[in-house]
Amino acid sequence: MTGAELFIVLFAMIGGAIRVSTPFMFVALGECLTEKSGRINLGHEGNLVLGAMVAYAVSFTTGSPWLGVLAAGGAGLILGAMHGWICALPRVNDIAVGIAFMSFGTGLAFFFGKPFIQPSAPRLEAIGLGDWTGNPAIAQALQVNPLFFVGVALAVFLSWAFANTRWGLILRMTGDSAASARAMGVSIDLVRLLATAAGGFLAGIGGAFLSLYYPGSWNEGLSSGQGLMAVALVIFARWDPIRCVWAALLFGAAGALGPSLQSIGISQGYYFFNAAPYILTLFIMIASARSKSAASDAPGELSIVK
């Protein structure tokens, strides 16, 4: 591998990391919001796939990709609200319901998505951050989608809101100690319902990115566990929105490894590199389980860390 090739791989990795990380980031922020309220939603894989389908379908029929993004969020919102409502019933296990919604959301998306596999819908436009360099490889690598910046801004906002607003305080209190929240007269079920619904909205938008920007079309193999990996990512990021962004970029870079090596002709072990994000997630989970700092940052009511 020569210096120039290394340079191209590096830029392809950075560009790829930004591209691949955006859906991770939205799902992770949504999951972070949900988990902060003390509940876990494993069903974001379903939200992601349904969001991708709805976004593509709406963009195809109306011609406006941004309307598609909004509709995807709406679909995710409905799934999230259903999850939140069902989990508020006594004796219902939130992890199991998450698995159910994974299957429900994916089933709905495949059912209604059949007619949209062939046609091509208008996609989201990117911002060319590298155009000034005049180097086509760099310019191509630094095509960044506006949703990436929306996600980063959202992470900063959430981080600020968790710490500095009344809503943030109520959310964190519900997540850390349901008893204290109840004593303060807060309706725990309502807070968790809203948090799960908002989390589902964000996960749906993550799906819209998949079908409308990268890979940029709707098919049934579009998502391969991103929704679930984002749950592990939130644990790794220790429930901090800003760290979620960094973790998403790391996962994105791992996911971009295979395609960027392929861009300079190394296709050996393509499937192995495709598995890199899963292996990375697993090792991160092994490393971060039982760590003291993770245990102290975790919301106290969260079933997954108990």
Next chain:
Amino acid sequence: MGAGGRGRDAQGPPPQLSPTRGRSTSGGWPDMAAAKTKATAMTMVSTSAPTTGLSATALRRIEALVIPVGALVGSALVFSVFLLVLGKSPLQFFGLIWTGGFGSAFSVQNTLLRSAPLILTGLAFAIPARIGLTVIGAEGALVLGGFMAAAVAIPLVTGGWAPQIGLPLMALMAMLTGAAWIGLVGWLRHYRGVNETIASLLLSYIAIATMNFFVEGPLRDPASANKPSTMPIGELYRVGPIPGTTVHWGLAAGLVLAVVLHILMTRTTFGFAARMTGGNVRAAQAQGLPVGFLVVGCCAIAGACAGLAGFFEVAAVHGQANASLVAGYGFTGILVAFLARQNALAIVPVAILFGALAASGGLIQRRMEMPDATILVLQGIIFVVLLTSETLYGRIPFLQPRRTGDRT
């Protein structure tokens, strides 16, 4: 409620050993008795009270039958509304499921053929669930087990070994692979504190990627042009049908394993210790039970079941390992196990029901002009409604034993 007692809200009556939540309703109970009650009485009804009429156990059994059946009926109603909204006839739909699933000798055999892997993957979810783990990685263990069976068959077939030696070796290889794969999930859970649900799903993706890597690379059969596959195992190595039917022996293996595992989980020390661990880990540890061994053991059994399903998919259905192994049996198995309430024997009829759904998929696609994902939607609705129905346990008035103690 097979996903175990963890993560339940504080409203559940079973006494927990958690020091922060001393909401035990019967403070003086020894921990052992508390754990045993929860392990055996999965519906969390206090058994200490005298009852009139039916015994508490009988009522609990009726409840455990009525609620899942009710959930199925409820799902059918919800799905009927879905069909009506789309302008399709629910009556035609359910009629076609009957025709396609049980209508003729051919369709019954088709149903049984599809239910064989579902029994095994259902067991793969149910056994860890009894010890309180939500392991959803059966798909990966099935794929990897099937792939390993096909891989080990290559030297056996080219070496001219007799199928009587080769097939058991392949089956053993598949089961060992699956057992190691899911056993790893249990090990990570117990000794490293890694969440087993996420870890098992990640391992599924890794398993599928591993199979793809070998099938498209080192072990690819040059003759498989359109669909990369391993070398065909040949007619001699095929597992034949059960005499008089077209159903392969995987169904028999599933039935035998369901009975054996039911006995193991309900009638042996291992099963009792496992269920007790599922009820209350700390109480089990305090009693000196080998919790680590039990957790890894249950997971390994689960993996072996899924691996065996993979073996039959390769040796009886496909004849080689390729992407067709990723057929979603592992995920449908989760639903099967939930509907069977993690009871190994109940898994058999439930698996047959879902086998019928899968078998009638093609007919529905042709006759009603609906996409093949229709069955996925129905399964998703059943799943959601079923889990929602968990809330009804202990809340249907005429199914509750009368008790003298108070309940918070």
